[in-house]
Amino acid sequence: MTGILTKRECNALSAFKYGVSLYSYTEDLGTVMSLEDAFDHVAGTGSTGIEILGETSIPTYPEPTSAWLDNWFALLDRYRLEPTNMAAWVDTRITIGRNMSAQEGTAQIAQDLRLAHRLGFKFLRPKFGVIDGDLTPDPIWEPAVERNLDLAQQLDIVILPEIHSPTPIRHPVTDAYIAFIERTGTKNFGLMIDTGIFQDRPLNKWGGGETDEIRKGALSFLNGIKVPVEHLVDVIKYVPFIQAKFHHIDETLHDHHIPWDRIIPMLKKLGYAGYLSSEYEGARDPWVSIEQVRRQHALIRKLEAEYDAAHGGNLHA
Amino acid sequence: MTGILTKRECNALSAFKYGVSLYSYTEDLGTVMSLEDAFDHVAGTGSTGIEILGETSIPTYPEPTSAWLDNWFALLDRYRLEPTNMAAWVDTRITIGRNMSAQEGTAQIAQDLRLAHRLGFKFLRPKFGVIDGDLTPDPIWEPAVERNLDLAQQLDIVILPEIHSPTPIRHPVTDAYIAFIERTGTKNFGLMIDTGIFQDRPLNKWGGGETDEIRKGALSFLNGIKVPVEHLVDVIKYVPFIQAKFHHIDETLHDHHIPWDRIIPMLKKLGYAGYLSSEYEGARDPWVSIEQVRRQHALIRKLEAEYDAAHGGNLHA
Amino acid sequence: MLERSHIQSTGFHNIGPVGARTGFEVRIRQPNYRSSRLSLIEGVDLVIDGVEYPAEQSRIRVGDREYTHAEMAEETVARLYVGTFFTVIVPKEGGLAPGVHHVASSIRFRHPYFPPQFQPVFVRDARHATIILP
């Protein structure tokens, strides 16, 4: 390819940033892997970013000890990693008989925003409880987020609800988030895409710790909701961060469920230059996750390099 | 049983002491288990004693850091365990072309005696290199030990070579150790029995990290050398410590290789009142060792209780 | 570090005076991928050698603190952290016999982000474990 590049082509040659969510190492953490080991594995992929689950990674969440904080910053420094997204939860059905009020939800998000900021994160993903089989978030999500927009701006953090299977891109839940962004004009709320929405072949294992009961009830979900990658066009301008969900990549670098060969060219074409943060969610036999994450990085980097080679070379190298 | 007990019967009612060697957790240590975890597992068996391998358990052997020493004593205190035996090695064939001199062997043992003493151990088991297929120890063993007898006495440590399969009790190697004790009159040298010498059924797995080459060459060894438990009578007066080697105990508390139902009554009859320090050496799948050690303690305690019940009750409870 | 199985080998033992045991304890690893407010755990049911010990009759110890089933349900601040265990304390006159037992556990998790029809989720495990001291 020669000649002057169009604006879109220039964008297309921006590079992905690579990261890993410690969710990938679920069950390994605490049984065969320490937080420091996890840093080593993330850095060993050539990543620049690390994503944590606040209440999982911080042993005294919501209040880290000063020793933990010292260690956190020492690890970031030693392994040359930057904090990307911190995952958090708003446990709306907080007891069996009572739901959180909007005020409690607001306090939860404010607490997590402050914690994420202390640790150096740029994104906060709150996971709200849902009220129905369509996974409609508890209505407190909107006031709880809105009352925190000023705080998020002060702390320079973007709050990102996750577009996660079985909720697709074109869905009232996603529409409601976009309407909120348009109404408030905020720069501190956006969408996080979880690539599990593109899954197009059935899962026979699931790493989320769920059991037979779930499996039977949610069978169609586990077959993959097969969102067409073209739907990214609708929302990409609201998407500063992507969780690269996957379940199994074999020795030939073939992913059995997620169509990276369509996702990656589309993200490149759309000029996405944010993180792809690995979220392995497959077999939880000890240590399998470490190698699976490495395979995903090899696969995605290869697809990115192929796209770059086919579109005028890697200008950002 | 009623009436006045004979001297032997009184002796027979002395109680075993229970301990665990961290050798049991080989391969788990450093992959799924920390030193502190190991203390927890040992204490969880109801043991009072802990046995370590000096160069395995001390990450900067031969010189522990002061932080490690502080932690060691804190763990002993927290888990109410006493140090029993420290295993050590005299690597006689120290390079491919050169053997240790008697002077070097002496220095090695002195170093380990001092280290064992610092950590509070009462026994030191040096494992010498051998010079032939009969497992005859390198002749430096005798001067290297003899030159350390005064030091051992000062430090109140008993040096214990291990009577380990395929070397039985009635063997020139054992005879030489006993002759040494008789000649020197020392109280700081004795025999450690490894219960692997009583193995009377073949092993199909071996946990020592050895490979096919060894397995083929040492086949008769792996079948068990079947030392009669009655041979303990010959040497028990030189035996202050026993390593309770075993390989597999099933869910019915049946040991597949070691005849505890003969060993335990014999040790009771002989009035043995020292430690039985578990040495699990079986399948090394992660975490299996923890449960195997617990089964051994349940089995041996049951046999001890049965013996006591049949011989006038447990006077030491 | 904890064993991968939910039920831990160490910590399975009788409680109460020797000869007059009042029950037994089992250590369970918090197996979920995130820490959990105690109020999100609706109970831990055990089955030992086929005998059921339902959550409602046991207590749970987290660190140094013990909770009844009703207290757990209202505890919205204290958490079961990932990488830690909790202890199920089960009353049983005489305790369990020394030897190997078959132990099954089922944790009833409420995940607020799961649809209402999937509440609670039962997270199960089973294994052999050994009581050493009578």
Add this chain to the structure above:
Amino acid sequence: MLERSHIQSTGFHNIGPVGARTGFEVRIRQPNYRSSRLSLIEGVDLVIDGVEYPAEQSRIRVGDREYTHAEMAEETVARLYVGTFFTVIVPKEGGLAPGVHHVASSIRFRHPYFPPQFQPVFVRDARHATIILP
């Protein structure tokens, strides 16, 4: 903590400048039950995708220090501790291609307490491992 397999996932990577790689490295867990003077390790042979990389042509890094095969043989003080890894540094022009490789390792241990006819003992492992960056 290290992976149970001798060959570690992390640490398997090319070395030298991008575009002009000079070789690759593999991390190996010290798999013996006791720490080992370097002089007791007579070498670490690798086979990657069927291609042999004999110990004599590699170097070993322990902590910050690198050893040639000959230097290892004479190093009687420094040890490979249990719970730690060492790195095998293999010269190979261009390095290894990104992707999944089959990696086999064989450590030649000399155990002085084994009879002379069993020296050295070859302690082997094998697995798939991934090179990420070209």
